[in-house]
Amino acid sequence: MRKEVINAFKSVSNGYSIDRVLVDPTLNIHFLDACRKLGCQDSAEKLNQTLLNIRKSGALTDYRTTKQTRLKDANDYCFASEIAARFLERRDGLSLDKILCCPTLVLEFDQIASRICPDYSPLQYRWAALNLRKRRSLKPEPVSHVVRSEQDINISVDDIDTSSLPLNQGIYIFFDSQQTLYVGESQNLKKRLEKHLDHSDNKGLARWLWEHGDSDLNLDMRVLPKKTTTRTRRALEYELIQSRKPLFNVLGRA
Numbered sequence: 001m002r003k004e005v006i007n008a009f010k011s012v013s014n015g016y017s018i019d020r021v022l023v024d025p026t027l028n029i030h031f032l033d034a035c036r037k038l039g040c041q042d043s044a045e046k047l048n049q050t051l052l053n054i055r056k057s058g059a060l061t062d063y064r065t066t067k068q069t070r071l072k073d074a075n076d077y078c079f080a081s082e083i084a085a086r087f088l089e090r091r092d093g094l095s096l097d098k099i100l101c102c103p104t105l106v107l108e109f110d111q112i113a114s115r116i117c118p119d120y121s122p123l124q125y126r127w128a129a130l131n132l133r134k135r136r137s138l139k140p141e142p143v144s145h146v147v148r149s150e151q152d153i154n155i156s157v158d159d160i161d162t163s164s165l166p167l168n169q170g171i172y173i174f175f176d177s178q179q180t181l182y183v184g185e186s187q188n189l190k191k192r193l194e195k196h197l198d199h200s201d202n203k204g205l206a207r208w209l210w211e212h213g214d215s216d217l218n219l220d221m222r223v224l225p226k227k228t229t230t231r232t233r234r235a236l237e238y239e240l241i242q243s244r245k246p247l248f249n250v251l252g253r254a
Contacts, residue, residue: 001040005050006060008034015066018055022048023100023126048101071124074131079178080117081128083154084109085138087220091152096133100126112154116218117177141243147232151223157214162197165190166223171236173220173244174205176212180244181205185237187230189221204248 012030013021021027028048035047042050054060088099088109099105106126113125132138151166157174170189174181174196182205186192197214200206209217224233241249 001042001047001050002054002059004035004038004040005047006054008038008040009051009054009060010063013063016069017065018051018060019130020067020069020127022052023106023130024123045102049097052097052101069127071127073120074124074128077113077117077120077124077177078128078132079175080113080120081125082132082138083116083175083218083220084112084125085129085132086141087112087152087154090141090149090222096129096138100130115156116175141239146236146239147224147228149222150225151221153219153221153223155219155221157197157217157219160193160197160219162190162194165193166221167191168223168226169228169233170224171222171233171240173240173246175218175220175246176216177218180246181208181217182248183237183240183244183246185233187233189223193219193221202248208248 008031009018009021011034012027014027016024016027021031031051032044032047035042040047085096085099088094088105089096092099092105094105099109106122109129110122110125114120129138149170150168153166166189168189169185169187171183171185172189172193173183182196182202184192184196195201196205197209200209224236
């Protein structure tokens with residue numbers, strides 16, 4: 001299969017890199033079709049992963065990239081790509097490579113990024129995530145491996161039905177399309193979040209909500225197991241504050 005994957009890539013790459021063929025929806029479809037024509041019966045995920053492994057192994061020494069990928073306005077949607085990647089990495093315990101290779105997961109990645117920062121293409125979101133990883137700006141957060149959440153929710157605040165918010169303990173993150181605004185923890189997520197949305201006791205977040213409303217506000221919730229101690233929950237919160245550097249958390253505390 002490795003030989004067929006290499007030949008399929010060369011036949012459709014048109015001078016682009018393996019990374020571009022992997023994350024460009026149109027080029028990737030052409031690549032997978034070329035693999036099928038050469039007799040490959042493996043899943044799209046397996047074929048994409050094989051292509052990526054070929055790049056990592058340096059096996060394509062005879063191939064030279066002649067076209068560079070430079071996409072405009074990357075700073076405008078880069079944060080959305082980061083949030084989408086981190087959410088799926090934590091929820092499913094998978095690397096960014098696994099997400100980009102799996103058609104189902106990468107489509108979900110596109111949908112999350114598009115909800116946070118709409119009107120950009122899947123190629124732009126995916127390429128931004130790759131560049132973040134290459135710059136080492138997308139390192140896995142240790143917090144995600146300390147305590148596995150029972151449920152992960154990523155939603156627009158405008159779409160929240162407060163009556164359906166979880167009563168469980170957990171961690172929550174407010175963010176807009178450009179930055180993390182606030183990280184907090186609570187024994188009762190529903191009670192705490194209703195307070196924030198009614199009139200937050202964090203002055204910075206309260207002012208932001210008063211000025212902007214909740215139409216551009218997003219929420220990431222991590223429902224933690226019942227046996228999680230308050231000390232552990234606060235340690236998880238602190239770790240996220242240090243890694244995300246939210247705008248309205250003062251002096252490293254919620």
